[in-house]
Amino acid sequence: xxxxxxxxxxxxxxxxxxxxxxxxxxxxxxxxxxxxxxxxxxxxxxxxxxxxxxxxxxxxxxxxxxxxxxxxxxxxxxxxxxxxxxxxxxxxxxxxxxxxxxxxxxxxxxxxxxxxxxxxxxxxxxxxxxxxxxxxxxxxxxxxxxxxxxxxxxxxxxxxxxxxxxxxxxxxxxxxxxxxxxxxxxxxxxxxxxxxxxxxxxxxxxxxxxxxxxxxxxxxxxxxxxxxxxxxxxxxxxxxxxxxxxxxxxxxxxxxxxxxxxxxxxxxxxxxxxxxxxxxxxxxxxxxxxxxxxxxxxxxxxxxxxxxxxxxxxxxxxxxxxxxxxxxxxxxxxxxxxxxxxxxxxxxxxxxxxxxxxxxxxxxxxxxxxxxxxxxxxxxxxxxxxxxxxxxxxxxxxxxxxxxxxxxxxxxxxxxxxxxxxxxxxxxxxxxxxxxxxxxxxxxxxxxxxxxxxxxxxxxxxxxxxxxxxxxxxxxxxxxxxxxxxxxxxxxxxxxxxxxxxxxxxxxxxxxxxxxxxxxxxxxxxxxxxxxxxxxxxxxxxxxxxxxxxxxxxxxxxxxxxxxxxxxxxxxxxxxxxxxxxxxxxxxxxxxxxxxxxxxxxxxxxxxxxxxxxxxxxxxxxxxxxxxxxxxxxxxxxxxxxxxxxxxxxxxxxxxxxxxxxxxxxxxxxxxx
Numbered sequence: 001x002x003x004x005x006x007x008x009x010x011x012x013x014x015x016x017x018x019x020x021x022x023x024x025x026x027x028x029x030x031x032x033x034x035x036x037x038x039x040x041x042x043x044x045x046x047x048x049x050x051x052x053x054x055x056x057x058x059x060x061x062x063x064x065x066x067x068x069x070x071x072x073x074x075x076x077x078x079x080x081x082x083x084x085x086x087x088x089x090x091x092x093x094x095x096x097x098x099x100x101x102x103x104x105x106x107x108x109x110x111x112x113x114x115x116x117x118x119x120x121x122x123x124x125x126x127x128x129x130x131x132x133x134x135x136x137x138x139x140x141x142x143x144x145x146x147x148x149x150x151x152x153x154x155x156x157x158x159x160x161x162x163x164x165x166x167x168x169x170x171x172x173x174x175x176x177x178x179x180x181x182x183x184x185x186x187x188x189x190x191x192x193x194x195x196x197x198x199x200x201x202x203x204x205x206x207x208x209x210x211x212x213x214x215x216x217x218x219x220x221x222x223x224x225x226x227x228x229x230x231x232x233x234x235x236x237x238x239x240x241x242x243x244x245x246x247x248x249x250x251x252x253x254x255x256x257x258x259x260x261x262x263x264x265x266x267x268x269x270x271x272x273x274x275x276x277x278x279x280x281x282x283x284x285x286x287x288x289x290x291x292x293x294x295x296x297x298x299x300x301x302x303x304x305x306x307x308x309x310x311x312x313x314x315x316x317x318x319x320x321x322x323x324x325x326x327x328x329x330x331x332x333x334x335x336x337x338x339x340x341x342x343x344x345x346x347x348x349x350x351x352x353x354x355x356x357x358x359x360x361x362x363x364x365x366x367x368x369x370x371x372x373x374x375x376x377x378x379x380x381x382x383x384x385x386x387x388x389x390x391x392x393x394x395x396x397x398x399x400x401x402x403x404x405x406x407x408x409x410x411x412x413x414x415x416x417x418x419x420x421x422x423x424x425x426x427x428x429x430x431x432x433x434x435x436x437x438x439x440x441x442x443x444x445x446x447x448x449x450x451x452x453x454x455x456x457x458x459x460x461x462x463x464x465x466x467x468x469x470x471x472x473x474x475x476x477x478x479x480x481x482x483x484x485x486x487x488x489x490x491x492x493x494x495x496x497x498x499x500x501x502x503x504x505x506x507x508x509x510x511x512x513x514x515x516x517x518x519x520x521x522x523x524x525x526x527x528x529x530x531x532x533x534x535x536x537x538x539x540x541x542x543x544x545x546x547x548x549x550x551x552x553x554x555x556x557x558x559x560x561x562x563x564x565x566x567x568x569x570x571x572x573x574x575x576x577x578x579x580x581x582x583x584x585x586x587x588x589x590x591x592x593x594x595x596x597x598x599x600x601x602x603x604x605x606x607x608x609x610x611x612x613x614x615x616x617x618x619x620x621x622x623x624x625x626x627x628x629x630x631x632x633x634x635x636x637x638x639x640x641x642x643x644x645x646x647x648x649x650x651x652x653x654x655x656x657x658x659x660x661x662x663x664x665x666x667x668x669x670x671x672x673x
Contacts, residue, residue, distance in 0.1 A: 001062075002058040002059060003059055003166040005124075005165050006054075006056075006163065006164040006202055007053065007163050008161070008163070008202070009161060010183070011154075012157050013250070014047075014049050014155060014156055015141075016049075016246040018142050018155060019155075021142070022139055022140060023047075030045070030054060037063070038063045038066065039127065041056060042057070042058070043055060047215060048212075049252065050252065051213075055199075059124065061123065065118065066119045066121065067116060067119065069114070070094070070095050070113075071105065071107050072087070072112055072114070073085075073113055074110045075111045084099050091113050095117065102115050103115065125165055125168075125170060128165065129163075129173075132174065133174060136174060137152075141155040145157070158177050159184075160184060161177050161180070164196075181197065182195050183196060183202060185206060185208075186210030188302065188303035189303055194209065210253045212253055218254050219244065219248050221254055222244065223239070225254075226297070229256060233258060236287045237285075238286070243284065251299060251301040258295060258297055259295065259297070259311045259314050259318070260294055261315060261319060262294065265294065266293075269407070272397065273325070275403065276321050276401070277296055279403075281296075281298070281318055284298075284299075298314045337388050337412050338391055341394045342354040342355040342358065348459065348463065348465070351460075351463060357459075358389070360455045361451040361455045362451075363506060364451040365451040367502065368451060369382055381421055381422055381444065382447065385425035386448060386451065388418070388426055389409065389448060392406070395408055395409075395412070410424065413426055424444075428440040428445040429449050430449070432482045432485055435481075439489045440489075443490055446486050449482070449486060453479040456474065456476065457476055457479050461514065461518075462504070462508040462510045467518075481522055483545075484549075493545075493547075495545075500515055516543070523545075527552055530556070530559065532671045533552055533666075535670045540663050540665060540666050540667050551665050551666055554616065555666045555668070558622065571631075574655055574658060575667075575668070575669035578656045589654045590646075594650075595638075598630070602627070602654065603654060606630075606658055609623045609661075617665050621666075624661055624662050624665075631658070638651060640655065
């Protein structure tokens with residue numbers, strides 16, 4: 001038989017961020033518990049800020065019958081002189097039967113004690129309480145709290161438990177709260193509990209009481225409100241998906257309404273206004289003709305037809321936030337951009353202060369400038385940008401809104417008369433700051449951003465702060481990814497070993513090979529290709545980032561091309577012949593020692609390939625792999641290991657020369673196809 005099962009856990013308002021972080025695990029954890037209890041079936045999970053709900057349209061009234069098998073000691077251990085040993089008697093006791101009921105079976109090539117027991121399924125109603133208790137206590141929201149005299153903790157106090165199996169209330173006690181056939185609706189609708197008789201009535205009661213239980217319906221309602229407001233007012237609402245998720249999680253009856261603030265606050269940079277509204281108030285910014293205007297959208301949880309008081313209250317709350325921001329902004333402009341004070345701010349033990357970091361970044365930036373010689377830039381502007389890049393860390397605005405560092409420095413630099421190039425470099429110094437982040441837009445910005453990342457990488461490795469496992473508190477993996485992306489975007493050559501060795505001279509001595517290995521590991525993660533292709537390119541000894549990328553692209557194209565598998569077998573043979581040869585040698589081929597036409601033909605074709613010019617590694621690799629017919633003929637007609645030592649060495653030199661040319665791009669024997 002089957003019945004509907006409703007599980008509702010009522011709580012004080014859940015904080016949105018912890019709930020959303022655990023959201024992806026909630027259903028899986030519940031399903032795993034059901035499976036362990038042999039009751040896995042379809043269910044739906046819903047949430048509001050005041051409740052967690054599991055809904056089964058159909059739930060088995062009892063477990064299926066099952067069979068349990070028990071295996072014991074080998075028979076030679078279980079019996080001595082025809083009598084059961086303590087090991088056998090202990091096994092029988094464990095199975096709950098006498099020795100007469102114990103049999104034997106084959107396991108692991110041995111005859112062992114065996115017992116099979118038919119287990120009748122338990123009524124589900126006897127298990128539901130433990131299932132719910134285990135599920136709720138498995139949820140991890142980060143911080144938790146205790147209340148009353150309880151020793152147990154949960155993210156927020158549990159205020160009611162409502163578990164209905166069919167129309168029957170399941171007797172459960174959770175955190176000292178006993179289950180009952182009641183629920184709570186929207187507080188404005190009814191502050192007291194509402195009795196219910198069954199699951200069908202539960203959904204009707206919530207709807208009538210102003211609670212939209214289903215998160216997807218709350219989201220849809222908010223977006224519909226947005227569309228209506230946009231049409232009515234000729235505006236555009238910036239719909240931040242993360243903020244929308246948060247608002248869905250903190251409302252039971254959402255209504256989007258339009259508020260406003262004084263125009264004087266538009267003197268602030270738009271990002272300051274937007275950050276203040278989003279972070280502190282969960283408001284959505286409003287634009288018109290592409291510009292931020294003095295409007296905002298708040299999603300109210302009120303159950304009313306007149307939102308005038310709600311709007312007035314939110315406008316009143318926002319004003320002091322923006323007034324503080326304007327005060328900070330004006331104060332910062334009066335003080336100007338200055339790094340005074342950063343000499344007292346510790347960057348990292350062993351690496352001095354932030355002022356010390358600025359000086360190290362300046363040296364790196366100048367070295368990179370000499371390497372790349374960017375057009376339309378000067379060392380004076382570069383040094384100015386680096387010297388001012390961290391100045392906004394001392395500003396009141398960044399102290400209040402740390403996420404605006406760099407951006408506020410850009411605004412202050414422009415307001416104080418710095419060049420656009422310097423201001424842009426300050427703004428973009430932290431880019432890219434994520435997988436899909438924008439990149440520095442100018443060569444000078446690229447150098448400033450690279451300098452920051454390189455100092456952090458080299459500095460932390462020099463004081464042995466190396467990421468281990470999944471831990472990376474200083475985002476060093478992201479720094480390497482950023483360097484890869486920047487060099488590719490701006491076509492900047494960057495030899496990992498040479499550049500790191502050059503730049504590390506101003507740091508405490510450390511093993512550069514560890515940092516090189518760290519770079520290479522990030523490269524392996526960055527390129528989304530057959531991993532063996534990456535290994536083949538790295539095995540060639542290439543350590544320049546741009547060339548690594550181009551060679552990987554070239555080899556991937558070849559590997560995917562028709563006929564590569566046939567070519568691969570030929571060049572695998574070439575690799576095997578040369579495996580004991582030192583490929584760092586210079587190979588000389590003496591045509592006077594040729595004894596077969598196949599040798600002459602192979603050498604002539606190889607010489608032609610070698611003397612040609614190529615626009616890409618792909619063209620060059622294609623030409624080298626095009627030696628397959630001549631190589632096949634060579635292997636068919638010529639004995640490489642000739643008796644004559646000079647002839648033998650000459651033939652090996654020819655084969656090694658060919659593979660060495662390929663090896664400049666990739667060691668293709670490493671490719672797995």
